[in-house]
Amino acid sequence: MNLHQIYRPISLISMKLIKVCNFKSFKLRKLKTTLFSNQSSFHAYFASTPDSNTSPEIRTPSFNIPKNPQPITEETLLNSIQSSQWHFIKQVAPNLNPTDIATALSNLYQRPELVLQFLKHIDFDCLDIQIRCLAIAIISRLSSPKPTLQFLKQVIDSGIATNRVVFDELAVLRDRLELKSSILFDFLIRACCELKRADEAFEFFNMMKEQGVTPKIETCNVMLSLFLKLNRTEMAWVLYAEMFRLKIKSTVYTFNIMINVLCKEGKLKKAKEIIGFMETLGVKPTVVTYNTIIHGYCSTGQLEGARLIVKAMKAKGIEPDSYTYNSLISGMCKGRKLDVASRLLRDMLENGLVPTAVTYNALIDGYCNKGDLDMAFEYRDEMISKGITPSAATYNLLIHALFMEGKMVEADNMLKEMGERRIHPDSITYNILINGYCRCGNVKKAFSLHDEMLSKGILPTRVTYTSLIYVLGKRNRMKEAEDLFQKCQQKGLVPDIIMFNALIDGHCANGNVELAFSVLKDMDRMKTPPDEVTYNTLMQGRCREGKVEEARQLLDEMKKKGIKPDHVSYNTLISGYSKRGDTKDALRVRDEMLSIGFNPTLLTYNALIQGLCKNQEGEHAEELLKEMISNGITPDDSTYFSLIEGIGKV
Template identity: 70%
Template sequence: MKAHKILSSQILKKKKPKPVVLIHHGHSLFSALLSSTSQPITSDQSQSPSPNACQTSQISPAVILESVRSSQWHFIEHQSPNLDPSLISTVLFNLHKTPELALQFASCIEFHRLDIKTRCLAIAVASRLPSPKPTLQLLKQTVSSDIASVTVIFDELAVARERLGISTTILFDLLIRACCEMKRVDEGLQCFYMMKEKGLIPKIETCNDILSTFLKLNRTESAWVLYAEMFKMRIKSSIYTFNIMINVLCKEGKLKKAKDFIGFMENLGVKPNVVTYNTIIHAYCSRGRVEGARLVLNAMRSKGIGPDSYTYSSLISGLCKEKRLEEASEMFEKMKEMGLVPSAVTYNTLIDGYCNKGDLEKAFCYRDEMVERGILPTVSTYNLLVHALFIECKMGEADDLVKEIGERGLVPDQITYNILINGYARCGNVKKAFSFHDEMLTKGIQPTRVTYTSLIYVLSKRNRMKEADDLFEKIMSKGITVDVVMFNVLIDGHCANGNMERAFSLMKEMDKLNVPPDDVTYNTLMQGHCREGRVEEARQLLDEMKRRGIKPDHISFNTLISGYSKRGDMKDAMRVRDEMLSIGFNPTLLTYNALIQGFCKNWEGDLAEDLLKEMISKGITPDDSTYLSLIEGMGNIDHSVESCNSS
């Protein structure tokens, strides 16, 4: 028989209650005093206390304390609804020297049901534990429950701190850390100033928590305001503090000031470490300034600080971004020669670089090297390779690689599925694209805007515009934010299918949803008009683009030139070409081909040949289309001459 089942409200006839001994397997566990005005209960009742008995009994703190110390958790859980805040507080206070038991007690009586005062006392007792994790967890629960504002929580923690005689600032420091980890940094900062008002100095680690959170949230100005306040309060910065502030300068793009800051910290007696220099090197490389990063690397070495794997990974990444892949590979080999172990991230950087170059052989070599060195390819590794295979239209190899992901025990992520859906969409495989969409849902992976854009694209390319429109409406009803790219894909589908009315209605919908059109939107609509021979309407769209501050590009001008040329309006076509030149755009192969084709159709072969010479002089190589237009033009001239002779 369990002990908590045989403990009941012992009713005593005398004014002075007798001790009730709880027997468990023949051993006396504790003596408890229970007082009541009811009649004594029977032995059956003692084994299973009635609800009424539980509600009317007054349980003393001594009973609960002995229950905690003898691990009678079932009994405490059973009596939990009857324990008032005063009793719980008394028990918690008496357990402050054994915080592990206090934490178990708080959990057993359901911490989330306690009032704010009792919660804060429980948190204060838990703060005596060697690890801060339990206290942090309780603080997060309390802050997120919105039972009270952070200001009230701070005040109640101050009361509990005083009651328990805690001399350190740990409770407030942990409250600030909890706020920062929950991204409620403004409330953390509020606590910082409340500490200041009480004459308490936060630990430097606490200040670093706030600074670091501001950095993650890109609130660099707030970080500087706090840093200045720390300086006024004479809170001594640690190496971690300086590294955060250097990172802040790097995020602001102030790389020279970041380098100068190293001198400032050295003057204050704090030596920079590898993280300090890595932060600046990474900032230079991410902005494509590898040579600047090399100078920082040299300064780092001059101070006797050796580069690590992260240093080289940043430099390799920077070189790959600048498409200096051979140098990146050389640096990678040097890194390995130094005994530094590259991470999966470093390999992925090189794989990405060679995939973008179209050198899949080299990309797969790095994947194989990873495996040989015992570095497991990540989902990102496979995502890069699968995407590259789709671009090369190597569908079978892409499918094999997808199977390999599962064989290695890796779980495809949102990006994997988006790559697969986009790849099959571009190949026009509607069935396969939608099957991966369904698989996403089955695995609990939510499709994104990118997913749906790819699906609308494949439907549009297959002229299934009704389904594309239905899917678009479904997306809108789900509350998914649509962007200009999705609108452009749908508009392009309707333009290609000759439904200009629907295309322009979508543009109006963009305005309603505050989705500004871009040059692609206008180019698509212009192409739709030109396809139907309505070049003047296309011209009006170009003018509208300019009025809205959207810069036309080569496609905009080439669309009009092609439209006028097909219609035989070569003066208008050349006028657009001149306009194109006036704003700094050089004609492209498409420009010349459209003009040459137009002049040849108008039997103006001499002008067409002049344009051919001009394009060659500008370093533009003619293609088959160029020569085909010229040949057809010569045929037109010959046919015209024959007609004249016969007449």
């Protein structure tokens, strides 16, 4: 029985399921499609000679078009594909009979490269599910998996059939065409993974098990890798358990993924134990295996643990690579061990390893956080001298550090330098600049940067709008702030807690506390839970109105909602009571603060001293001054001003 006979029953069914397509666009063509009943008329179609009445510039072929065209036969279609007459195929494609297509495909089973070309010249999306699956089954025999994966992704995305129907069609073809391997199903799972459809990939994995077909380890690894990227660690463990049950032998790549999963879950001890398990199975750990665990330790600040892994790695004869050093340098910088990080860079260079922008960015970030901009810029210059181009991230770190020190001109110069070096600023760059100018109250400059951002095709983010809403609030321009808040939502950006807090802060700062509470209701409606910043801002608003008891109620409400009050919460109440002259209530809040483990701050003492001096309790105020000094808190000008003012009143 040949393939034509095998596929005949399927193709007859497919005629009933054919999808009708819209071919109106073909009416625009100058040449009408003509179908021929025999091979001679097919050749006559292309037997054209120049028309003497046509100018050379616009000369077109003339065709011998029969007056009564008939549908193309199976034989003519097959011959035209085999002779690569793709122009003809494209012309007749809209009127091809599904049965003829199925028959042609079946006869071309041994020529998958021709089937691929045929598919490129017809509308694949207009084929029914049976023919699509037949075509995919044939081209799966090609050496490159890319075409098969591409067509499978089209099928999955099209929604032409359920996952079960697609799988069953491929299963039928696998049996009929006697495809022994699991490749068709493996491709199906990989297509889902490329589309980042984790659940569907796992669904097809289970369908394979039902058929008694075991996926290849490479397919399982692709699935595990996707689950890791999507942070679906539980799903990764379920799949890994199934792999173990099905006796699918893990490779070093499999173990590396699972070690990464454990590191993401914070189970570093278990991750380390997997190395021993690998070795008992005869799988040799690689530098990637060790690097994964080292990165896990460094990212959680467990630098000693990372050092021990490096030591164990070297004992096994595996030398650290650039990634190892990058993880260690980044970890040391985050742990504020900048001298150690600098030493590691020197070791890296001495061992002939090439640092990258990532290496230097870690050091630049570390020194920026320390406030040592001179050293940060030294590393920027060093990376340039070594031929390493600074990235946008490099400049973002430096610009942010300059803004933190109030060096606005220098920050602007860094943006100009980026342009000179043809390094394109990103949304983070602009957000840093906009936020910096917003913090210093320069609304005009902040909005000009916003406009520049748009002109360069860089979309503003929630961070952008939050900064702008904040500065408008500080400038008593709440109508504009609210308009911007609405504009943000119209652009599809869902406000987060920080944006809501910026709006609430603006209303409270401008004495519109009731409007701030209306925003709180919007948060509830949009299912955005308030945090301690939300409540602290509202408490400050009530205290400014002199409604300290209502502020106290807000503190109690925080506790009921499971939101922990912080220093700001208690200092707000202490300040509110002190300004009102209720020093007993202020001291009572201070005692409450101490009872839950919060030590008074400079703000706490200043508010209490101010209240006591206001009530002419100078002696008690002086006692607090001694207490704060004994607690290692240095008084500031405000402290002494309150005391001098209080003594003067006495």
